[in-house]
Amino acid sequence: MNWVLIKDKSWQSLERNFEWVADMSGVRQDPRHHAEGDVAVHTQMVLDALQNSVEFEALSESAKEILWTAALLHDVEKRSTTVLEFDGSITSKGHAKKGEYTTRQILYELGAPVQMREQIAALVRHHGLPLWVMEKRDPQKAVIESSLRGGSTQLALLAKADVLGRTCNDQQDLLERIDFFEALCREQQCWFTPRYFETGLARFDYFRKDDSSVDYIPFDDYKNDVIMLSGLPGMGKDFFITRNYPGMTVISLDEIRRKNKIKPDDAAGNGWVIQQAKEHARILLRRSEPFIFNATNITKQMRSIWIDLFTTYKARVKLLYMEVPYQQWLQQNRDRDHPVPEKVIQRMLQKLEVPLSYEAQTVEWIF
Known part of the structure; x- marks a missing residue:
């Protein structure tokens, strides 16, 4: 129905x-x-x-x-x-x-x-x-x-x-x-159906560059893969990684905060957390090593900052957006080892921008 x-x-x-x-x-x-x-x-x-x-x-x-x-x-x-x-x-x-x-x-x-x-x-x-x-x-x-x-x-x-x-x-x-x-x-061939792109990279390149041609098919010279997660707290990102990518290197903003006892609402501390994550990422990117970047990444602006970093080092980005039904989400957050106050996640929901198909070379919704 x-x-x-x-x-x-x-x-x-x-x-x-x-x-x-x-x-x-x-x-x-x-x-x-x-x-x-x-x-x-x-x-x-x-x-x-x-x-x-x-x-x-x-x-x-x-x-x-x-x-x-x-x-x-x-x-x-x-x-x-x-x-x-x-x-x-x-x-x-x-x-x-x-x-x-x-x-x-x-x-x-x-x-x-x-x-x-x-x-x-x-x-x-x-x-x-x-x-x-x-x-x-x-x-x-x-x-x-x-x-x-x-x-x-x-x-x-x-x-x-x-x-x-x-x-x-x-x-x-x-x-x-x-x-x-x-x-x-x-x-522009997008009246009855969405505009067709030959590859995900072609779509990504067109929207990323101001002077790009819609028909241009760029050469794929990317060296390694970065899996970038996106989703509100409590959507099950950690469980997803454990189940699907055991043993793969993970850069997690939450993990850096917890290890260094930095609270989520500590603005100065969070700035330091992001810098630590960027430095770790650069090390892996220079080595052309694949890794997972695990953070909420709920706004397009925040995602673009990280994607720009990854692609500068010729990393191919696979952006995975995770979501579960509303009541399940609230319960999963309550059941976490480190639950986020519901007032906070509700404010985050009000800012949520679900990833669009052209934000990375590959974009998938998992729900």
Whole structure:
């Protein structure tokens, strides 16, 4: 049976069951772009526009649920980002980015399948891209990235519903922008399917370098392998290593902390821990020895720092993201020899960025 957010999709049911839906009521929008009213009114109009579209009706039940849920959540964080500017305008800068994190947390707690959850989160994050793609520094790379995450056709359907679900004077212009987005996606061969790359290294190289060609296939001259783990505390990374890689050298930030009696919230101490890990890694990299790097690595920025280090020494990185269901995760953390306070791991969950397919030469999700 396909996962659904909720069976009763009436607005009254949504407000009654989800606090974050109720929060949409009263969140103001700039009348120049949203003369229809607040976020609650707009979201209902978007859902209606989506469900009444011919394209939506042609989708599978699973695909419908993904798009419907993304439409429901696309403006979920206007509640926390909306401000009245000095000139009288109303803005909500950053609501899509913050909405991605909120969507991930909500759907993880509700038990949505990982792939489904991440596609919805990506649609929320990029829902404005079809309207503003030409304002991106690299429009080509932006549409290719969106195709690898939420899907280009799905994103265009969401954007179209977002435009039709509002009252504004430039509606026709916005719809034409979506048509241009489609044309750009077709040109980049990522409209119906994600953009194809010959190898994982080609995909990694394209997104890592500003001046790389999407069709370039780099020569694989990497010397050794680094297995890099990613996952919240309590996901079972240590057990996974013991079971699958017995005897392999492991660099573990937690182990360095424990050996040196450094607390996780000691900022200065953690800086020293990272330096120790980097030096150990450099020694192994110079020898071209394979090893495992075990840390939470829950943000793209943090992962990129380590991946840049490893690849500088010509190491091939295999990035493994680990996840278990929400309640199991909480219990596993409690059962650890060194459990992390639940308030801390909940804050970490709010910052989680699940690794994307192009962050390393190989990226796998283990769940």
